[in-house]
Amino acid sequence: MNPLDALDYAAVFVFALTGALTASRAQLDIIGFVFLASLTAVGGGTIRDLLLDRNPIFWIEDPRYILIASLAAALVFVTAHRFESRLRLILWLDALALSVAVSAGVGVALSTGQSAIIVALMGAVTGTMGGLMRDVVANEVPLALKQGELYVTAAFAGAIAALFTTELTNHLFAPLAACTVVTLVLRAGSIAFGWRLPVYKSRPPKQ
Template identity: 40%
Template sequence: MTITQIIYWLELTGVAVFAVTGALEASRRQMDIVGFVLIATFTGIGGGTVRDVITGATPVFWIRDPAWVITCIGSAVFTYFTAHLVERRYVALIWLDALGLAMFGVTGAAIGLNLGVSPLVAIILGTITATFGGMVRDVVCNEIPLILRPEIYITCALLGASIYVIGTDILSLPRAPVALIAFLCSFALRASAIWFKLSFPVYRARPGREY
């Protein structure tokens, strides 16, 4: 199996995972099955769509290959009939989101490198791919996006994308092992942030000066 095929299947898995998070959010909002499909699709292919629009890829990936949309629909329908079996759906959503975040950070960066962009741009594309789908899900469902909450979030995608780009493009190491390491590091950081509520120091407003 070539690295392109590996990236394809990882991306498809990431789409399924993110689509399930969207469907879980739809279940929390008590939507009908059409709502499930809509939110799951927004979440599953949102980040990749933004990436392709930015890079000028035509047509966008899910127009070229209907497997992406079919995966979102299948994930939504599956979740519609099984969400009631999950007692803590928001907890499941958070952890599945962490899994998708780690996957897309790496695969988005890999796709960027395959397009011939610079290492920095590839890292940015990986981060966009990993975060924009979840952001669309949260905004549409009137939730504060995870990307704007105090816990470490976007940094996890940056970490995974950076490790992959540095390892493969700059150090010329084998892609598959580097991708696995990048994914594990990204997921471990996000899991730690969830478990231990890790966050960076926030800006504290100071009293204005008296003149």
């Protein structure tokens, strides 16, 4: 298994856990768990592959990704009741999944020789779109769009860190590690310490 496949597997599993936990909060049945877990797990990577014209899409080429997501859904289905605060758990698992998925997207884009801006965009797309789909389907305000949250910003910062690191080394591991660490630190800081971007506040027009 190459490092990019390992990142995709890890991102799929952890994102699937967040999808299944969201399904538990909505009190869905087991099919709902599997659907929401799978949507969250492969949504970002699917959009990435479509945009990069990768054929076949990663989970069609290797259906084990869907199996992993389904197993994660089943695991949560029988254990979710043990967690006192599932929302808090979702936030932290989502932060971990975001950092790994951004790295996976960056790695794929780098391996296909994309330009710097496309590498950054593919990292952000891979990391954010699965969670966005999960929250929209579950009728929740998407984490990616909450006021001031370091979410998309964390994804782009991680991707940019990877791009800078590629100028220092020819090894793929260092850029992907830098991407993962930067994304996770920023997202964790937003959750734990309230790091935020300034938000727009409307003002009454002057007379």
